[in-house]
Structures are given as structure tokens and as C-alpha cells.
Amino acid sequence: RVRQIVLGTDDAAWKETANIVLSTPGGKEKFADAVNQILADKAQSSLKGAIDDWKYIGQRLIDNGLMDQKRVAETAAKLQEIFVAPVDLRRKTTMAERLVRNALVGYVAPAAVRVLD
Numbered sequence: 001r002v003r004q005i006v007l008g009t010d011d012a013a014w015k016e017t018a019n020i021v022l023s024t025p026g027g028k029e030k031f032a033d034a035v036n037q038i039l040a041d042k043a044q045s046s047l048k049g050a051i052d053d054w055k056y057i058g059q060r061l062i063d064n065g066l067m068d069q070k071r072v073a074e075t076a077a078k079l080q081e082i083f084v085a086p087v088d089l090r091r092k093t094t095m096a097e098r099l100v101r102n103a104l105v106g107y108v109a110p111a112a113v114r115v116l117d
Contacts, residue, residue, distance in 0.1 A: 018064035
């Protein structure tokens, strides 16, 4: 079901998933694991496809407050570097998983600015 949500176009499902991820202890870690599995599965058949999936997923992460645009773009650039590196697919996948996990789990949403009277 998570794969359907992450790769799907249902805005309400994405919004609800984002709320759950942000409000559940360990939610980011579990979500990062799910995204990693989706990208790893795609990378088995197409490294370019995995990068394209990240671009789509990244936009959804931005839209739902799970990451900012800069972090998504940095992660996409690093994924590109990993997937063209002269190492075997297993190592590329491991490096990509670590990158995505750190990007998702390590990301802290910017605090809301509060105006004092």
C-alpha cells in the first residue's frame, strides 16, 4: 500500500501519510525505509528510472512538508553521482539507500516564524 501512495497521485493519501510520518515516533525512519525499498526495486531494472522516481517522490515530499526543495535537489544530484559511479549495482544501491535515509530522517522542518507583538 505504501508503494501505491508514494508512487501514486492521490493528494489526500500523500497528505495523510505526511501527517502520520511527522506525528509518529520513528515515522521518518519507517518512511525512509519504504522509499528506499521502492527506489532499490526500481534500480534493479533501471538506474535512470530510480532517479526519475526520486524526482517525482521528491516533489511530493516538498509539497507535503517532508523536505525542502534544496534538500531534494541535493539528494537528486548525489543520486546521479552514485548511479554513474564505477561500482557494482549492489554497492550503488547501498550508497543510494544511505543517502535517501539520511536526507529524509536527518531533515528537520524549518520552525515556524513567530511574530512577537
